[in-house]
Amino acid sequence: MRVGIEDVTVEAAGRRLVEDVRLTVEPGAFVGLVGPNGSGKSTLLRCVYRALRPAAGMVRLDGDDLHAMDARAAARLLAALPQESSAEFDYTVAEVVAMGRTPHRDRTAAADREIRERAMARTGVAHLADRGFLALSGGEKQRVLMARALAQQPRVLVLDEPTNHLDIAHQLDVLSLVRDSGLTVLAALHDLNLAAAHCDLLYVVCEGRIVACGPPHDVLRPQLLAEVFGVRAHRVRHPETGALRLLFDLLPPTT
Template identity: 55%
Template sequence: MRISVEDLTVTLSGRDVLSGVRLLAADGEIAGLVGPNGSGKSTLLRTVYRHLRPSAGRVLLADRDVRSMTPVEAARHIAALPQERGGDFEFTVREIVAMGRAPYQRAFAGEGAADREVVAEALEQVGLGGQERRSFAALSGGERQRVLLARAFAQKPDVLVLDEPTNHLDVRHQVELLALLRAQRRTTLISLHDLNAAASLCDRLHVLHEGAVVASGPPREVLTPALLAQVFGVRAAVVEHPLTGDPLIAFDHRAAVAEVARA
């Protein structure tokens, strides 16, 4: 299901954090948000999954404004994995993932066999099958991240909204997560700091800078040395990945160090 952002402005504490943003994640497409810290990526994602209300513009799921949906209806269509996770949860792994089935359950009805099957499948997908009874509070940061992703999968949404989902994951689990998202082919809007991961994973990239989208398109067209210098303030070459053929960004770390030394 397509999700589009039309002329979105979000004002927080009297300041426009986003201004006139337009972007698209087509049906079954993985669209990435990249940009420096403070460029508005998290604010945009929070607006998409209705945590924030825009001061102008709208977010459309297919052709429907997400603000016109009830919370339950929105939760059946959009699942989010935000950066802010809250504190330790005194729940088991299975209980956390089962929360993803709440939009489909009537009050006090409890879960059925279909819900239990979906929860088990979601845990298998993130590599935590057989870990259902572990305490969420006792997990490592990477394990918690995968449990929360499983909860999002358990919602069976049309759209996934993921804010830095590779945070706290080691290299192996980062690679596995990106492969899993690619295999699902579910409409996904994802923010990533790792530009090489974004280039490998995403069908389309939207580059945010100072609250505005400054470039959109396929990674190979968007991630140019000129844009990297303009938006991120780094010197880099863009070459072909020797294993996958994806764009691979080689940063000039010596230039960056020299720049800092001169400051």
């Protein structure tokens, strides 16, 4: 399923947080949003998963206006893992993951259970099924919420910092899972090396605008990283795979 963001502008308290953003995620692609804190990445993603309505512009799924869809119909197509999630009641992990089945009308208990268990197994949380969600660590919660999104069986997955709270092994595992899912994926990522390793295409966001777009190798260049992130970047190659890796230090002080 193709995602199209067309001239989206978001305003709040008299300020433009996102301005005239256009981007495309082709079916089955993994596209990353990268940029410094406060650049507008999360605000843009909130428009995509319908938590915000843009002041101007449109988000389309295969050409259809996402915000004009019925909420249940939209949820059958798109699942989201926001940066912050809260729960007021201490549901079990199995109950939280089962919530992903809510948008589907043609459900049976047996089918729901099979899909839920498969999602928990894929994200490595099956052993937590009977644990209370509120008692979990941050990393465990993140993987449970990923399982819930997968149990929703969407065609589009929107992720806002999906590796937050995860240790290195689980960061690599979750992004590899997303990469291999076959879903259309739009994700905001802080770690530029993870973005380079897993994304087909990167959009660089700065002060609410897209300032660069392309394959990671073409986008993540020292001059752009200095201008956008304020760091000096050194491009190196992974000793085994040859993939792009970045080393960082502070820019030297100007005189």
